[in-house]
Amino acid sequence: MTYIRLCFFVWILFYSAPSWSASSITNISEVDDGEINQIVIHTNGSFKFKTFFLDDPYRLVIDLYGVTIRTDIPRKSKTPMVSTIRFSENPNSQLRIVLDLNMQVEADIQLKKSLASKKHRLIINLKHEPYIVVIDPGHGGKDPGAIGYGGLREKDVVLEISKRLAKLINSQSGMTSILTRDNDHYPSLDERVKIAREAEAKIFISIHADAFKKQDVRGVSIYALSEKGASSEMAALLAERENSADLAGGISLSQQETDVAEVLLDMQLDWKIQESRLLGQELLAQMKGVSVLHNRNVAYAGFVVLKAPAIPSVLIETGYITNSTDARNLQISRYQEHLVAAIFRGIYFYCQSRPGCPIQKANLVHYTVKKGDSLSKIAKSFNSSVNEIKYWNGLTGDRINLNQILVVPKDLSENHY
Known part of the structure; x- marks a missing residue:
């Protein structure tokens, strides 16, 4: 039974x-x-x-x-x-x-x-909704921008740097870039702002190269929008010069007041200025490893091109082309790659610090190159890859320098359940 x-x-x-x-x-x-x-x-x-x-x-x-x-x-x-x-x-x-x-x-x-x-x-x-970065190469067309050491034209330098940055961003899953110009023509300042607005960009980065009467002045500066006036006399002069670029490009500035009024009425202006400051700080933190900094902090002025509503926006002065060292560096492909990689890392770290960043988080560490190191040896030590180290640092070859600080993605083969 x-x-x-x-x-x-x-x-x-x-x-x-x-x-x-x-x-x-x-x-x-x-x-x-x-x-x-x-x-x-x-x-x-x-x-x-x-x-x-x-x-x-x-x-x-x-x-x-x-x-x-x-x-x-x-x-x-x-x-x-x-x-x-x-x-x-x-x-x-x-x-x-x-x-x-x-x-x-x-x-x-x-x-x-x-x-x-x-x-x-x-x-x-x-x-997924891609993280859209609008990159604005300054000047162009009839407006050469600053004329620097050896006749170097700002519009040519910043276009090359911007194209390299766009290519790097487009190679990253979850990100895409839009250039306000990809050849030698002049979009008005209003058109540049419109491109960012219509693309619903997450951030807007305007790329420039500075000039000054004193040729010993050099280094990187980053500027954000201010509604309360410029943070320094130099920032005010720079904003005045950049805002007058439409005159050189053959464009009337009469419409700009409408855009200024629109932004000042925008309830998110305070948020935008704060976010632009945070973005600028992340960029400076990365770029200081590539170039000397002219300003260690984000500077502020009333740049028309930074007035896209509710979009964190910064203007990067990549160096002074009136300085022989900066002018020479900005024309070297290897230096441009390092500079662009630093800008990319700044964008990446800013995105990761904000809620809802669509970019996959990488396990990154900073490593100082020691005697006897090679990329393959460093990659093996961190369970990384040579190609990934090159990608994050803008390296085009295997050459690294003693005491050079590298950003290394570690534990690439780890699985997570």
């Missing part, structure tokens, strides 16, 4: 089990159509599931109940929003699939059931 009851109990457990208990994953397919990345989990039967996000680093977790797996994972993803697809199993008939994400995303998840067969598909559509 006891034997019969035991058999009956086992029979109840087996036959009362949900229909999804015997399902298997037969394939995981991927599609990238640019705006949306689609991951599809194919099964040969029904199942239950739940999903949730994890941060630092970004991951999407899919828990499937009563499902086994017959396909090839873990594996690298074929889509730009996902780096790897991996899984783990536990004794409770739960299969956990983890999508390691390259950026913060939104997910639309739907379960599709086939009417003709038992096949089911869990369709995961991923999309």
